[in-house]
Amino acid sequence: xxxxxxxxxxxxxxxxxxxxxxxxxxxxxxxxxxxxxxxxxxxxxxxxxxxxxxxxxxxxxxxxxxxxxxxxxxxxxxxxxxxxxxxxxxxxxxxxxxxxxxxxxxxxxxxxxxxxxxxxxxxxxxxxxxxxxxxxxxxxxxxxxxxxxxxxxxxxxxxxxxxxxxxxxxxxxxxxxxxxxxxxxxxxxxxxxxxxxxxxxxxxxxxxxxxxxxxxxxxxx
Numbered sequence: 482x483x484x485x486x487x488x489x490x491x492x493x494x495x496x497x498x499x500x501x502x503x504x505x506x507x508x509x510x511x512x513x514x515x516x517x518x519x520x521x522x523x524x525x526x527x528x529x530x531x532x533x534x535x536x537x538x539x540x541x542x543x544x545x546x547x548x549x550x551x552x553x554x555x556x557x558x559x560x561x562x563x564x565x566x567x568x569x570x571x572x573x574x575x576x577x578x579x580x581x582x583x584x585x586x587x588x589x590x591x592x593x594x595x596x597x598x599x600x601x602x603x604x605x606x607x608x609x610x611x612x613x614x615x616x617x618x619x620x621x622x623x624x625x626x627x628x629x630x631x632x633x634x635x636x637x638x639x640x641x642x643x644x645x646x647x648x649x650x651x652x653x654x655x656x657x658x659x660x661x662x663x664x665x666x667x668x669x670x671x672x673x674x675x676x677x678x679x680x681x682x683x684x685x686x687x688x689x690x691x692x693x694x695x696x697x698x699x700x701x702x
Contacts, residue, residue, distance in 0.1 A: 498644075500669055501636040506628075513652035514626060516638050517576065520645035521569065521616060528565050529681060530618055537592050537679075552662075553597025558587040569616075573683050577614035577647045582685045585609065589682040595620070595675055598662035601627060603654070610685035612649040618642055620676035623668050626656040639668045 498516040501507045521529075540555040562570065574584060593599070604613065617640040624646065628634035636656070640646055648658065661667075663675035 498639045498641075499636065502634050506634045506636055510626070510636055510652050510656075513648070513650040514636055514638060514656075515647040516640065517645040517647075518639075518641055519643055520572075520576070521618075521643035523643070525565075525569055526618055526643050528563075529569065529616070530679065532563055532566050533559075533590055533592075533679060533681075537590070540592075542592075542594050542597070550600050550602040551591070551593075551597070552600070553594040554591060554599075556589065556591045559590055560587045562588075570681075570683065573614055573616065573645060576645065577649075577683065578612055578685060582610070582612060585684045585686055589684065591680045591682065593660065593678045593680075595677050596663055597678075599658075599660040601625075601657040601659040603629065603657050606654075606687060608684075608687065610687045611653060612647065612685040613653060614645060614647045614683045616681040617644050617646070618679040618681065620678040621673050622675060622678050623661045623666050623673050624658055625661060626652060626658045628656050630655075637668060639673065 498518055499507070499514070501510070536557055536559070537555055540557065542553055542555050544552055570588065578584060619642055621639070621641045624638040624640055626636040626638070626648075634656075636652075638646055652658075660678070661673075661675075666673045666675045
């Protein structure tokens with residue numbers, strides 16, 4: 482079953498969903514790097530997983546990427562959704578994007594195998610705009626953000642299944658982000674065991690790009 486691989490950490494006494502190198506970076510990114518745990522119900526997560534599984538199953542996991550940012554992944558761009566899934570994505574749009582922002586018409590779906598990971602990178606402004614919002618399915622993971630000029634400034638986000646993360650502004654442009662590989666997957670001193678992870682990523686339109694413009698490589702998020 483598509484949702485049978487879900488790993489949950491909700492029973493553990495986590496101190497929070499965001500941790501950082503100090504009060505300054507936590508304050509700076511308070512509204513720029515956001516986690517909303519429990520954004521999806523278990524039923525909504527199952528709805529998305531069931532819809533995505535047949536298409537993902539037809540693809541093989543890959544171990545290199547056009548910009549060398551991802552290892553152990555398969556991905557697709559999806560623009561046609563069931564009514565139930567469209568309702569979920571409309572909730573994401575309302576929660577993460579301002580009324581004046583236009584979204585890319587396709588949603589990026591990224592499937593990481595249990596030992597897959599995403600290397601530190603900053604998504605190109607050619608391919609997505611000022612805001613990125615992703616739903617995490619099946620497995621918990623840790624996203625790490627590191628300032629591109631001051632590597633001592635960092636933030637970590639705990640992404641449980643059913644959570645929504647939002648990167649905008651400074652978190653989008655000034656910090657690299659990555660999904661930690663299984664052997665490095667800790668949130669503070671606590672182990673976050675990685676399983677298969679699917680992310681469903683909505684992106685605002687890059688400045689100057691028409692909504693129907695084809696052929697844009699997706700980001701790794």
